[in-house]
Amino acid sequence: MKVFERITEFRNEINEHKRNGRTIGFVPTMGYLHEGHLSLIEKARAENDIVVVSIFVNPLQFGPAEDYDSYPRDLGHDKGIAEKAGADYIFAPSVPEMYPTPPSVTATVKERTDVLCGKSRPGHFDGVATVLTKLFNIVLPDKAYFGQKDAQQVAVIEGLIKDFNFPVKLVPVETVREEDGLAKSSRNVFLTSAERKEATALHESLIAARAAIENGNRDPETIIELMKKIIETRTSGKIDYIEIYTYPELKPIDVLEGRFIIALAVRFSAARLIDNMLFDV
Amino acid sequence: MKVFERITEFRNEINEHKRNGRTIGFVPTMGYLHEGHLSLIEKARAENDIVVVSIFVNPLQFGPAEDYDSYPRDLGHDKGIAEKAGADYIFAPSVPEMYPTPPSVTATVKERTDVLCGKSRPGHFDGVATVLTKLFNIVLPDKAYFGQKDAQQVAVIEGLIKDFNFPVKLVPVETVREEDGLAKSSRNVFLTSAERKEATALHESLIAARAAIENGNRDPETIIELMKKIIETRTSGKIDYIEIYTYPELKPIDVLEGRFIIALAVRFSAARLIDNMLFDV
Known part of the structure; x- marks a missing residue:
């Protein structure tokens, strides 16, 4: 596995593979890799000749009050995980390498952003779409892998690829969970040990929702109340x-039919966790 | 020469060339080709294995009060010109092919837009940057050719390519002029015959400015007044x-030194004409 920090040098390497007709699978990450990322890398490994993992904590997608500075970083650790999962390259540019000057052109996401996490993170998905546009143009992937855990991100990127006509296929990958059901996340390290135990209630509230829906409940409000009760009773978050x-349009839904998503975010003392479940009823 | 209207079919053709390592030169146009375009196509022909001309009147870059509907279109004529100049492909998609739904993600240009033409055309360069992002991702060019006549556009696209990391080299091509000096433009057909004669004053005002600068004049205001007088005296526009x-930053300049641009736009009864001259003093 090779690690590149400079765009120009990495491009040369990529161009060589493109000339030889090799397919490129791309896993964009902000680093601090965990088993969730590992499953993305392994899937990319199984489906492509070359696997690229990018590690870049993108300042453009963090709000001023968000955790850009404290976002966990550990390139040494990440190298081990990526190599073990079968990556050929880590692309880990610095901020000045990606943004030598404040960008004069950025991507603006106009739909699917004023709900879920987007609502409380204005500009977040513009930052995501901008950095992915840059990374797609550097890595030139055939397929790009994203965790379904961040379902809104997957929906937005679906729009980005379609609207910008990127010759890239998006591959969503199922959420990887701890044994007790908590979705893997780089931010889980910020939970206190009490919060870590409580946090299982997030996934359990989704399981309870699924049970209710399987029992014929089709009312969104009832399902939301049920989940709220579980999380409020069992956590300090x-x-x-x-x-x-609805999914992937992220439009309001009155009766639980067709493809839809139930998604949640809970704020603990030093970490905000998200989880979701997709349905096709 | 082949003509494609569908993205998917055109992509297959392009991919075949990419696989064979052929270089692609790209001339994006809004059609109604004239000798200005011809010089772009010829330059692309001289420098690349494959030459693609796109013809697409992009609704996204026209304001509500602008001439989108009346913008001249003549695909039959364009085919003749493009083939004669050596193009291998015309890519001429329909509006629904390029925008099957209103785009959920667009490009936003944050600099170099509040001057020159951009000032009176809010959103224009966002539309240009969005459609070029799409076209670059479809055509996958090595080099893209733009007329220096639209100098602000060249400056904005320079920013687009750099900030989105497109693996594309921008090639600016000198303005092609009629024998009497008028810059070639698709919009010249809208001039009355009286206006057509007057319009030579635009280029001549730039020549007068150049003479003044060569004679040591370094004051922007004096130069602008000199040009104003020529255009106001000699045209009805x-x-x-x-x-x-300054160029390409498009920042204000107090003393005429270094690289700078003098640019003008004049409105006639049914056409707005632009012209400019680059200096390096």
Whole structure:
């Protein structure tokens, strides 16, 4: 596995593979890799000749009050995980390498952003779309792998690829969970040990929702109340949102039919966790 | 020469060339090709294995009060010109092919837009940057050719390519002129015959400016006044702007030194014409 920090040098390497007709699988990350990322890398490994993992904590997608500075970073650790999972390259540019000057052109996301996490993170998905546009143009992937855990991000990137006509296929990958059901996340390290135990209630509230829906409940409000009760009773966290939308359009839904998503975000003392479940009823 | 209207079919053709390592030169146009375009196509022909001309009147870059509907279109004529100049492909998609739904993600240009033509065309360069992002991702060019006549556009696209990391080299091509000096433009057909004669004053005002600068004049205001007088005396047109900026940054300039641009726009009864001259003093 090779690690590149400079765009020009990495491009040369990529161009060589493109000339030889090799397919490129791309896993964009902000680093601090965990088993969730590992499953993305392994899937990319199984489906492509070359696997690129990018590690870049993108300042453009963090709000001023968000955790850009404290976002965990550990390139040494990440190298081990990426190599073990079968990556051929880590592309880990510095901020000045990616943004030598404040960008004069950025991507603006106009739909699917005013719900779920987007609502409380204005500009977040513009930052995501901008950095992915840059990374797609540097890595030139055939397929790009994203965790379904960040379902809104997957929906937005679906729009980015379609609207900008990127010759890239998006591959969503199922959420990887701890044994007790908590979705893997780089931010889980910020939970206190008490919060870590409580946090299992997030996934369990989704399981309870699924059971209710399987039992014929089709009312979004009832499902949301049910989940709210579970999370409020069993955790010290503060619910940011529990919402249900059509998927991938992320439009409001009155009766739980067709493809939809139940998604939630809960704020603990030093970490905000998200989880979701997709349905096709 | 082949003509494609569908993205998917055109992509297959392009991919075949990419696989064979052929270089692609790209001339994006809005059609109604004239000798200005011809010089772009010829230059692309001389420098690349494959030459693609796109013809697409992009609704996104026209304001509500602008001439989108009346913009001249003549695909039959364009085919003749493009083939004669050596193009291998015309890519001429329909509006629904390029925008099957209103785009959920667009490009936003944050610099170099509040001067020259951009000032009176809010959103224009966002539309240009968005459609070029799409076209670059479809055509996958090595080099893209743009007329220096639209100098602000060249400066904005320079920013687009750099900030989105497109693996594309921008090639600016000198303005092609009629024998009497008028810059070639698809919009010249809208001039009355009286206006057509007057319009030579635009280029002549730039020549007068150059002479003054060569004689040691370094004051932007004096130069602008000199040009204003020529255009106001000799034409019935209304001056939209005569402005001088550093190039390609398009920042204000106090003393005429270094690289700068003098640019003008004049509104006639049914056509707004632009012209400019680059200096390196």
